[in-house]
Amino acid sequence: MWRRARLVLSTLLLVVGAAFWRQTASPAEQTPAPVVSPLTQPEPALSAQVWVDSTQNTVSSTGASNSIAPALDDLTTAWAAYGDQTSECICKSSPAGTLQPRAFHSRTVVSAVVSNISSHPVKLKLQTVLPAGTYTIDQLSFVPNASTPAGSQSPQVQRLQGTVLRRTGKVTKWVDLQPGQISVYRFVNRAGRAIQSFRELLAALHQLAIHHPAIARPMRRALLHDHEDLLRLAYGHSHEGRLRAMHSVLLAGAQAESLELNMTAHHPHARVAARSVRHTMTAYMDNVARVGAVLLGLVPQITTTVDHNGVSVNIALENTGSRSVYGVKLAVHTSSLPDGVKPTPGDADYFGVLRPGQSAASVFKLTCASNRPDQVAADVSYIAGGGPAQLLPLSWHITYPAAQKTASTSTR
Numbered sequence: 001m002w003r004r005a006r007l008v009l010s011t012l013l014l015v016v017g018a019a020f021w022r023q024t025a026s027p028a029e030q031t032p033a034p035v036v037s038p039l040t041q042p043e044p045a046l047s048a049q050v051w052v053d054s055t056q057n058t059v060s061s062t063g064a065s066n067s068i069a070p071a072l073d074d075l076t077t078a079w080a081a082y083g084d085q086t087s088e089c090i091c092k093s094s095p096a097g098t099l100q101p102r103a104f105h106s107r108t109v110v111s112a113v114v115s116n117i118s119s120h121p122v123k124l125k126l127q128t129v130l131p132a133g134t135y136t137i138d139q140l141s142f143v144p145n146a147s148t149p150a151g152s153q154s155p156q157v158q159r160l161q162g163t164v165l166r167r168t169g170k171v172t173k174w175v176d177l178q179p180g181q182i183s184v185y186r187f188v189n190r191a192g193r194a195i196q197s198f199r200e201l202l203a204a205l206h207q208l209a210i211h212h213p214a215i216a217r218p219m220r221r222a223l224l225h226d227h228e229d230l231l232r233l234a235y236g237h238s239h240e241g242r243l244r245a246m247h248s249v250l251l252a253g254a255q256a257e258s259l260e261l262n263m264t265a266h267h268p269h270a271r272v273a274a275r276s277v278r279h280t281m282t283a284y285m286d287n288v289a290r291v292g293a294v295l296l297g298l299v300p301q302i303t304t305t306v307d308h309n310g311v312s313v314n315i316a317l318e319n320t321g322s323r324s325v326y327g328v329k330l331a332v333h334t335s336s337l338p339d340g341v342k343p344t345p346g347d348a349d350y351f352g353v354l355r356p357g358q359s360a361a362s363v364f365k366l367t368c369a370s371n372r373p374d375q376v377a378a379d380v381s382y383i384a385g386g387g388p389a390q391l392l393p394l395s396w397h398i399t400y401p402a403a404q405k406t407a408s409t410s411t412r
Helices: 002-022 071-072 077-082 188-210 213-225 227-235 239-268 275-296
Strands: 046-053 090-093 099-105 109-116 122-130 131-142 156-167 169-177 182-190 298-307 310-319 327-333 343-345 349-352 359-368 377-382 387-391
Touching: 046 099, 046 109, 071 182, 090 099, 090 275, 109 122, 122 182, 131 169, 131 188, 156 169, 156 275, 169 182, 182 188, 188 213, 188 275, 213 227, 213 239, 227 239, 239 275, 239 387, 275 298, 275 359, 275 387, 298 359, 298 377, 310 327, 310 377, 327 359, 349 359
Parallel strands: 046 122
Antiparallel strands: 046 090, 099 109, 109 182, 122 169, 131 156, 131 182, 298 310, 310 359, 327 349, 327 377, 343 359, 377 387
């Protein structure tokens, strides 16, 4: 009884004390918080999530997913091809009525297309389940305008930090989507692409050997000499071992390229037959170099802007890895330009060292006489682990306000 009475008495004292404090509080403390008009506050972003599982069996699209198809069909063939729409895979989103997701996958590419159909900005969390591999990740974003032809839109490709998965795993990317914005994300397994392009190169050499064995056989010997290094580069578990293998593969490829140039110079009649070999060789070397860039955490960028002064090409390289790279060179790849188009400055920009967390950037102006480029490639070179490497990232289609040009794209 006494204990219960003490509890009741303590409660009464707390209530009386709180009432007394409220009466004696200062006017500032008694003033309610000001009400802020919603019009003066930024519109809050909705939270949404898209889940893409490329390891599942393909399924047909849902009705909500199909509703984005007309918007994609209105785009140019080059834009739609960026999604690598080979087959559809499971793609889930939440909350309902906010996003229209679609997903596609082939043997080495997984693409997710997400459209914000709401009237609010969306904070998107894209989670993608991918098989083991070495992936580059690209993002293409644009907002279709009903009053403007789709071909005149001018999006830019943004290259995101790649990832290495030793087993099937989840990759998460965050992005802000504006109302009406469509974003295409492409995950390319560069290790798988390197193996695939190597097989295509051997097949092209086999065809060349039928009529020009003196050219094809030395090239094939040079490439097969480092075949085991290619397997170590693609599937090795040691980070250092994969980088050493990359340099061996690049040197073997450079030797094969030199053999092709020298042999066709002595046998001009074989140049036409060697074109397919040269094309597959370029794709093979590009994929090998991109595997190394992912391993090193290097992210190249190339964007273009068009104004009354002409075309500006912005080239950058970011080091998101844990080791420094040396002898960094940024330039416009002049072989990608039409005749009569020259970059200014004409020389490359050189950077001594690019340490972890640092970025290098350069701007070049294109002087166009009559021909105007549809696209332009960057020449990004560096030295890592004692060996040279070169990246040739390609810009997106350049849009000129005064005239419409036929869009072209790359499968890189």
